[in-house]
Amino acid sequence: TTEMPAPDPDRPLPTVSPLRILLAEDNKVNQTLAVALLTRVGHHVTVAGDGRAALEALEGGEFDMVLMDVQMPELDGLEATRAIRARETGDERIPILAMTAHAMKGDRERCIAAGMDDYISKPIDPRALHLAIAQLSGQRVSTGSPRRTAPPFDHAKALYHVGGDPEILGQLVDMFLTQS
Ligand code: MN
Numbered sequence: 001t002t003e004m005p006a007p008d009p010d011r012p013l014p015t016v017s018p019l020r021i022l023l024a025e026d027n028k029v030n031q032t033l034a035v036a037l038l039t040r041v042g043h044h045v046t047v048a049g050d051g052r053a054a055l056e057a058l059e060g061g062e063f064d065m066v067l068m069d070v071q072m073p074e075l076d077g078l079e080a081t082r083a084i085r086a087r088e089t090g091d092e093r094i095p096i097l098a099m100t101a102h103a104m105k106g107d108r109e110r111c112i113a114a115g116m117d118d119y120i121s122k123p124i125d126p127r128a129l130h131l132a133i134a135q136l137s138g139q140r141v142s143t144g145s146p147r148r149t150a151p152p153f154d155h156a157k158a159l160y161h162v163g164g165d166p167e168i169l170g171q172l173v174d175m176f177l178t179q180s
Pocket of ligand 1: 070
């Protein structure tokens with residue numbers, strides 16, 4: 001269970017050893033942002049553009065965790081998760097972290113019922129993302145000593161300010177990450 005933590009610029013982000021993460025996300029802006037946030041702390045990210053592509057990626061590769069958007073074409077995150085769980089045998093159970101744009105009452109219950117392990121809401125809060133990943137990984141969380149970090153990136157706000165252009169937002173994200 002991960003509640004959205006309050007933004008605190010003075011606290012370093014929780015980090016864990018590099019993981020192989022499958023990112024199932026259909027929105028290009030969210031893909032760009034999530035990949036930037038994940039690779040920045042050393043994770044290896046493979047992107048799947050919908051639930052069906054995610055299932056194919058899981059068949060063809062080794063992953064430590066899945067970040068699963070709930071709303072996707074072809075196969076949505078809930079359906080994809082049910083399919084993943086149905087395929088698992090014995091003790092294997094890949095951690096699946098749900099991401100959804102609509103933080104509606106009942107979302108968490110639907111995600112957990114489908115077989116997901118935890119849930120974060122979009123726009124992605126970097127601290128909430130890293131904290132949820134750390135908890136799901138089962139690794140000891142390293143936060144190091146307090147240092148200055150950039151404030152959480154409000155991607156919806158940023159997208160608004162770039163007129164909804166994902167390419168420009170991508171450049172903005174790069175600049176944001178370079179500065180922090
Ligand atoms: Mn989506």
